[in-house]
Structures are given as structure tokens and as C-alpha cells.
Amino acid sequence: MSVRLKLTLSYAGFLMLAAALLLAVVWVFLLRYVPDGVLTSPEPGPSPRLFIPNQSDLLRAFAPRAAAVWAFLLVFGLLGGWILAGRMLAPLTRITEATRLAADGSLSHRIRLPGRQDEFRELADAFDAMLERLEAHVAEHQRFAANASHELRTPLATTQALLDVARNDRNLDTDELVDRLRTVNARAINLTEALLLLSRAGQRSFTREHLDLSLIAEEATETLLPLAEKRGLTIETSGDVTPTVGSHTLLLQMTTNLVHNAIIHNRPGQGTVWVTTSVHPGAVVLAVENTGEKLTPHLVSTLAEPFQRGTERVRTNHAGVGLGLAIVKSITDAHDGTLTLIPRPAGGLRVTVRLPTAPPTVRRP
Structure with a gap:
């Protein structure tokens, strides 16, 4: 049976049960005031006897009308239950249709269910x-x-x-x-x-461990320091201890990509890269900032997409494969963090990675 038919039968069944209980209460109430036998007038004389109905007479008069009322309520309950069930299940019909469209590959369809904020909405x-x-x-x-x-x-x-x-x-x-x-x-x-x-x-198939993001930033900076010196750039690092939880390999790759991009997309011979870590309520922050050409907000908004390069896809010896910031964004998302890219007014880019701070460890006595 369909859900609509089940709901209809449930509504009608509940209505019939309520009607049966109501009729039973009325019947019991009437029985209290109806005698069992036939009563006549106690006054003597030729006057006719006064007729008072007994329980048998009451049953003959009450039963047909009760049956008629019960039959009417049965029809009313089935019809009304069918209509109510249809109205209640109408949102599910729209959701089912949207599901079928999505299964056929149409993902642009939206339900946009009107009405009040209820469970179906x-x-x-x-x-x-x-x-x-x-x-x-x-x-x-x-x-x-x-x-x-x-x-x-x-x-x-x-x-x-x-x-x-x-x-x-x-x-x-x-x-x-x-x-x-x-x-x-x-x-x-x-x-x-x-x-x-x-x-x-x-x-997100990696093992999480307690880490210090500031140490990872120092490790990435030391690795890329020869490249920065070769291009005549200065790297300045500063920050506090930033405890977090995640994969050391992935977070090191994330930081390396950020510092590498800051070195490559910079001003050779006169540029600077700033790498800082800080602690905020509930989060640790890694910020990598570099000098360079002025970038538009529209261009910056696309840099984290795969195969997008800030140099408009111009290939150089260190242009990479266009996945540097895309990998950074993926690693940040995998660690439940947020990535923010902001163009610097004087030129260059500021990239901020915000990760959840590590929960305090419980020391056992």
C-alpha cells in the first residue's frame, strides 16, 4: 500500500474508534435512566396505562441510528483522510520529483518549497x-x-x-x-x-597528530631559503607557538607551497617575504605575505582554483603546474580550516590560513 493509503486508513480508523467510544459512552449514559422492565402508571381506575420505554425499546431505537452515524463517519473519514493525506504528502511529491531529476543528471532544479517553516520545508x-x-x-x-x-x-x-x-x-x-x-x-x-x-x-585519508605550525613554517622557510637568496629576496619569519592537529606531511606541503609562491611571484632583487604565525581564540593562523605586482580582487579570487597562475599562465622555470594554491586550499579544507587571499595595496599578496587550535592535552599523574 502507498503511504497515502496507509495514512487514509489510519485517519479513518482513528475516527471510527473515536466514534465507537463516543457512542458507547452515550449508550451507557442512557442505560442509567432506562429501566429493565415495563412500567405502568400506579394510579387505579379506568385511565390508560402510562408507557415508559425500557432498554429493549431503547436498543431498537438507538442501534439503527448509531449504525447510520458510524457508516457516515466511515465514509467521511476515508474521504477526508484521503484529502488530508494528499495535502500532507504534496511536499514529498515535489521532493521526489526533484530527486528523480537529480538522478537523471539535472542538478540545476530546485524545490523552493513555499509555506511555513516546518519539517517538510x-x-x-x-x-x-x-x-x-x-x-x-x-x-x-x-x-x-x-x-x-x-x-x-x-x-x-x-x-x-x-x-x-x-x-x-x-x-x-x-x-x-x-x-x-x-x-x-x-x-x-x-x-x-x-x-x-x-x-x-x-x-582526508591521513593520520592526525599534535603539531606546532610555527615549527612547520620554519622548516619550509629553511628549505626554500636558497631559492630566495638566488633570486635576491629576503624572508622574515616571526610568530608564536601555534599548536594544531593534522598531518605533518600535508601541512608542510601547504606551507612550502605558500612560501614558494611568495618567492616566485615577487620582485627579484628587491622583494620580501613575511611568514608569521599567531594564536587566536580557538584557532591558529599562518600568514604568508609578499611584495610584487598589484593584483586585482577578481584575479585573486581565482588563484585558488586548479591550474590558475597569477602570472596569467606564463611559463617560467619555476612557474609550477598551477596547482600550488589549489593544493593549499584542499589541505586547509581537509584540516577544517579556512583560506583567505587578499591583495596588498602596495602590490603582492597576503595569504592567511586559519586552522583549529589543538585541544589541551590531559597529563596523567
Whole structure:
């Protein structure tokens, strides 16, 4: 049976039960004032006897009318229950239709259930929010797949072109060819590793441990210090002890990407990178700030998307694969944090990562 039929039978059954109880109460109430036998007038004489109905007479008069009322309530309960059940289940019909459309691939449909804020309205609003997030997620994955295919096709096409040139030109310098092939292959490897890291961070399949984000920032800075010195940049680090919980490998990769981007997208010979850590109520903050060219808010809002570069996709020796800030955002999300990118008025970028602070550890006596 359908839910509507079940609700109809439930409404009608409850109404019949209530009617039966009401009729039973009326019957018992009437029996209190009706005698069992036939009573006549006690006065003697030729006057006729006064007739008073007994319980048998009452039963004959009450039973047909009670049955008629009960039958009417049965029909009324079934009809009214069917209408009420239909009105109650109407929102579920709209939600079911939206679910079928979503199952067929149409994620742009929304229920937008009108009316007061009740359980069905909350369910419909939650379903609309889920569809909105799912649509954005699918669109992001489609863009990511298209960009990844494009990025992976580039080194493969370059390798194919180099091999074709080498096959047609027998006098080609093989050492130069090998060096160029190694460069293209290294780029393809870096891109593949970045994609794997991005996927791992999105799945949150890592072990969490208590960490000090300031120590991770120092480790990343020391690793990239030779690159900064080579480009004539200055790195300034400062901050407090910032306890948090997460993966040391992922958080180190996140910080390394931020510092690396701050070094690459900077002013060679006169730029500065600031790396600071701080503690706030309920959160620890890592801020990486650098000098550089002035950036528009629109461009900054797209930098965390996969394969977006602040240099408008101009390839250099250190341009990377366009996944640096996308990996940072994925790692931040995996650690229940927030990523904020703000252009500096004087030029450059300020990136802030806010992570939950580590809960206090209980020391056992």
C-alpha cells in the first residue's frame, strides 16, 4: 500500500474508534435512566396505562441510528483522510520529483518549497542546499578534469614533437634532445604528483597528530631559503607557538607551497617575504605575505582554483603546474580550516590560513 493509503486508513480508523467510544459512552449514559422492565402508571381506575420505554425499546431505537452515524463517519473519514493525506504528502511529491531529476543528471532544479517553516520545508531547503553544493562540486570536477587533461596533454605532445624531429633529423644533437625530454618528463611527473597530493588531501585519508605550525613554517622557510637568496629576496619569519592537529606531511606541503609562491611571484632583487604565525581564540593562523605586482580582487579570487597562475599562465622555470594554491586550499579544507587571499595595496599578496587550535592535552599523574 502507498503511504497515502496507509495514512487514509489510519485517519479513518482513528475516527471510527473515536466514534465507537463516543457512542458507547452515550449508550451507557442512557442505560442509567432506562429501566429493565415495563412500567405502568400506579394510579387505579379506568385511565390508560402510562408507557415508559425500557432498554429493549431503547436498543431498537438507538442501534439503527448509531449504525447510520458510524457508516457516515466511515465514509467521511476515508474521504477526508484521503484529502488530508494528499495535502500532507504534496511536499514529498515535489521532493521526489526533484530527486528523480537529480538522478537523471539535472542538478540545476530546485524545490523552493513555499509555506511555513516546518519539517517538510526544512527537508526541502536541506535538499536544495545539497543540490547546490553538488552542482558546484560537479562543475568544479569537470573544470578540473578538463584542465588536467590539457596540462597532461602538453608535455606528451611536446615529447611527441621532439621525437618526430629526432627521427627526421639524423644530425640532431642527442644530448640536447635528452635534456629537453628530461625537462618535459620532469614537468609531467611533477604534475602527476601534484594531482595525487590534491586527491589525497581531498579524501582526508591521513593520520592526525599534535603539531606546532610555527615549527612547520620554519622548516619550509629553511628549505626554500636558497631559492630566495638566488633570486635576491629576503624572508622574515616571526610568530608564536601555534599548536594544531593534522598531518605533518600535508601541512608542510601547504606551507612550502605558500612560501614558494611568495618567492616566485615577487620582485627579484628587491622583494620580501613575511611568514608569521599567531594564536587566536580557538584557532591558529599562518600568514604568508609578499611584495610584487598589484593584483586585482577578481584575479585573486581565482588563484585558488586548479591550474590558475597569477602570472596569467606564463611559463617560467619555476612557474609550477598551477596547482600550488589549489593544493593549499584542499589541505586547509581537509584540516577544517579556512583560506583567505587578499591583495596588498602596495602590490603582492597576503595569504592567511586559519586552522583549529589543538585541544589541551590531559597529563596523567
